[in-house]
Amino acid sequence: MWQSAAFFLIAGLAEIGGGYLVWQWLKSGYSLSYGIAGFILLSLYGVIPTFQEANFGRVYAAYGGIFVVMSVLWGYGIDNIKPDLWDITGAIIVIIGVSLMMWAPR
Numbered sequence: 001m002w003q004s005a006a007f008f009l010i011a012g013l014a015e016i017g018g019g020y021l022v023w024q025w026l027k028s029g030y031s032l033s034y035g036i037a038g039f040i041l042l043s044l045y046g047v048i049p050t051f052q053e054a055n056f057g058r059v060y061a062a063y064g065g066i067f068v069v070m071s072v073l074w075g076y077g078i079d080n081i082k083p084d085l086w087d088i089t090g091a092i093i094v095i096i097g098v099s100l101m102m103w104a105p106r
Contacts, residue, residue: 015042017038
């Protein structure tokens with residue numbers, strides 16, 4: 001479980017970080033190097049999930065939930081957007097669902 005969780009964290013940082021760099025390049029006028037770095041991170045995001053033991057559909061569904069939570073945390077930590085009660089409640093619901101999908105005994 002811990003190795004799987006680490007892959008989720010690493011992939012989440014690659015996906016959100018890559019998307020953020022591309023966003024900064026296109027929306028905020030940062031240099032092309034931000035876009036290139038973003039595309040590299042997004043490419044790594046495409047590879048990292050292949051290290052998970054579960055099947056493709058389950059892994060990608062769970063990644064979606066993990067990214068919801070990580071995006072809220074990213075907004076708070078990087079963009080200083082404090083999550084409200086609904087952000088926190090939604091993130092808790094999502095993380096419970098993801099945990100059931102990935103790690104419930106089968």
